[in-house]
Amino acid sequence: MTDASTGATADRIAALEHRLAEVEDRLALLQIVAAYGPAVDSGSAEVTAAMWTADGVYDTFPAALAGQAAIGDMVTGEMHQGLIGSGAAHLLGIPHIELNGDSAVVTNYSQLVLREPDSDGYRIWRTGVNRWEFTRTAEGWRVVRRINRQLDGTAEGRDLLAEAIDPADPGR
Amino acid sequence: MTDASTGATADRIAALEHRLAEVEDRLALLQIVAAYGPAVDSGSAEVTAAMWTADGVYDTFPAALAGQAAIGDMVTGEMHQGLIGSGAAHLLGIPHIELNGDSAVVTNYSQLVLREPDSDGYRIWRTGVNRWEFTRTAEGWRVVRRINRQLDGTAEGRDLLAEAIDPADPGR
């Protein structure tokens, strides 16, 4: 084997390693977003909080929650416990992922669907957009900031959606 | 090329092969879950049944269906045919995937949405959680057992959601 072909082999392997790591990052981000619903709808405050960094922020209605303790308190709080006790599902949509080394932005829709005993069915209480800002930590991807806004005709929700897309590259 | 560098090359290639196979498994599991709605909503009993192993179980309301014949009969049955004849969609949520060699557990939400002619729209009849237990066969991943429970305030649904997540590793 020549030195040249040995070098070419090493380059091809390094390229594969780099590309595969990106693919694994995308699937890891999908996985953590897919765990959010199971975490909150089972009332698991600890797991929910641990998806964020220690000082991570969940900016949602009616207020921004700052830090893991505040996020965990949302799950154990009276309002959330009431919802899951009568039947609730936090449905998370397919993720649009923008990956940049050790940070990433995921944009997706979410809905909060509630049991309606009187109609033998469910109603949609909330439908909004989420911008999840992730950072890579020693333990894996964690949320630095998640912003949730309702798609209720106001501009904030539409602006978050617009941030996810790039006129110069619709497949970005 | 030294023996040492040859060995290192082989190790890197083997590591890539192992990691890529896991990625392909995750995408194959996503694909089969994404085929479930098209299978049942098109009334394709044979394809639906073939997603399970020969003696696979679909444990759902009002009873557990055991074996491919029972699962196919659900699709050709009067109730299901009535639903798809008037407009029905089985919507499957993003999958949380736990992969363990030749077995895997997928947890996701599902909804059954029905056409309501009077309102020019659709209503949500059911919203629940699914735990899909897969095994790898010679023909690919197949369902050994799928459990579906409504998120209606009872504990069973919340318990299935809790099984998917790990307090020690929220990104698992």
Add this chain to the structure above:
Amino acid sequence: MTDASTGATADRIAALEHRLAEVEDRLALLQIVAAYGPAVDSGSAEVTAAMWTADGVYDTFPAALAGQAAIGDMVTGEMHQGLIGSGAAHLLGIPHIELNGDSAVVTNYSQLVLREPDSDGYRIWRTGVNRWEFTRTAEGWRVVRRINRQLDGTAEGRDLLAEAIDPADPGR
């Protein structure tokens, strides 16, 4: 290193490159489908149109839109602007992907969910199936034709769903 082992190494690397490219294609197709909602619900006509090839077709109710200009006009049109101005979400389901070299077919569900101010909630106006026919271009995957049909009990929607699945291979 022998010539034989060098050849075997090259073959294994080539196989990895081929398989990884397929995985990347699947994730790229997921990404573009995940960008559709953010594009239309933010009113971004240019990005929406650029997801299609120049003469791509969006065959939907009440008419087929042919070419990027027609697709962009849908987004800037009075009806669509009215919807997003009062609160609308185009929710896209998990994609079933059939990849064939430089072309691909994605089948998934979609819903159009609208804000209902009177009920402090949202209603589902439309629920249908999409068949997206993609081609690989120098700029990435683009839509050649997308067909959207409502799941309202008519055969067209069920037929599109049936096209996605293969009785001989439920995991295809």
